[in-house]
Amino acid sequence: MGFTQAILFYQLFGVGVAVAAALTGDAQGRAATLFRTATAFAFWPLYLPLLLQPPNRLPPPASTGELGPADDGLMETIRQTEAELDSAIGSLDGWAGGVLATQHDRFAELRAAWRAQAERLRSSTRC
Amino acid sequence: MQASDVHASASRDRTVVRSAEIEGAPTDDLRTTCEPTSNSDVFLPDRRHDVMGLIELILKDRHRLERVIRDPSLSAELFPRFLAIALAGFTLFGMAAAIVIGSLGVWPRLTAIDAVLSQKGSLIEFVALSGSNRLVVPWFDGAAFQLIFAYDIGLIAAAGICLPSLYFYGLLAGVRMTMLDVVIHTIKAMATTAVALVGILPIYVAMSLGVSLLPRWDELIGATLELGLILPFVAGFFGLRSLYFGFAGLCDSLPVERRFRRACFLRRLVLSWAACYSAVTPVMIFTLWEYLSRG
Secondary structure, X not given: OOHHHHHHHHHHHHHHHHHHHHXXXXXXXXXXXXXXXXXXXXXXXXXXXXXXXXXXXXXXXXXXXXXXXXXXXXXXXHHHHHHHHHHHHHOOOOXXXXXXXXXXXXXXXXXXXXXXXXXXXXXXXXX | OOHHHHHHHHHHHHHHHHHOOOOOOOHHHHHHHOOOOOHHHHOOOOOOOOHHHHHHHHHHOHHHHHHHXXXXXXXXXXXXXXXXXXXXXXXXXXXXXXXXXXXXXXXXXEXXXXXXXHHOOOOEEEEEOOOOOOOOHHHHOOHXXXXXXXXXXXXHHHHHHXXXXXXXXXXXXXXXXXXXXXXXXXXHHHHHHHHHHHHXXXXXXXXXXXXXXXXXXXXXXXXXXXXXXXXXXXXXXXXXXXXXXXXXXXXXHOOHHHHHHHHHHHHHHHHHHHHHHHXXXXXXXXXXXXXXXXX
């Protein structure tokens, strides 16, 4: 197979991935979707894992309403920290299961503590 | 309430939260994944992950960048932005290279690799441009766009080719990561390379313009042009460093007793991957460029 045929096959796959990228990129703006489609055509091997990813790893839809207390920067930090904590605990793969079994209540306390502190901080800045 | 009071209160509250952390747990390990490195990180009201925000993170805050890319929910929005940064940087490089080569009054003539192997010729030969306005000739006949296109596609598509091996290396080292994680780390390294390339570019352009003012000395001009063509690989060391730190950070998902041994192994594997990528990319760029310049 020559270089021309290889490019032809590459582009054929590219068309398929570009269409898939265009169909999944509807939540973004038109320019973003256009960029995504064009680059998916050219660099489809990089887009493939993104498109094949289960939907629970994709970002939640953007909220359109007014920013409430749950949407401020502090809450985002807490959510991120909790996600990292969960991921860290999940990555232990059972090697420290015995130790962590006694610490579940403390994890819950920790989560409750930083949410309470965030609420306190939020109310103090409102004053 | 004054802003300083709020900040002081925040510091106190943070101390309380930290004191609630698990006693006896390896706090250093928690710090690598969960704890912010600076105060401003926690209380930054606007966490911008747009293109300019990511460039800022690449330049100023590597640790936070590593944390941001490890958030799986951000992968879908970060990937096109890193790609945009990489493409913009490589396109800028291509434009600057075309201007520099044209300003020296020459343009590369490429010979196919198989022809060189059979006839023992030269892969790249710089031939003098004809005409009165030599600077714009490559732009009008499309040669400059071929160069830009070859570098843009070649540098990024070569990463796509090498991606499965990086994923395999990660698994071999025992790091828990998905293919998407590998893609995000790779494209982040590409974006870092592009940013570094844009930083190096003015120095190279100034040096080349200096060479063009000197009395004509073909060896010096040839060396300057060849340096220009390998400039993305020089900047690639910054990308490699970024990739290495990204992967080294993933070692915190390994059990403690195996972490250091595996980290050493992973370091070697990342270096091997970089060597593999450095071998594939020039071939990719050259083949594309030569193919486009035939027509």
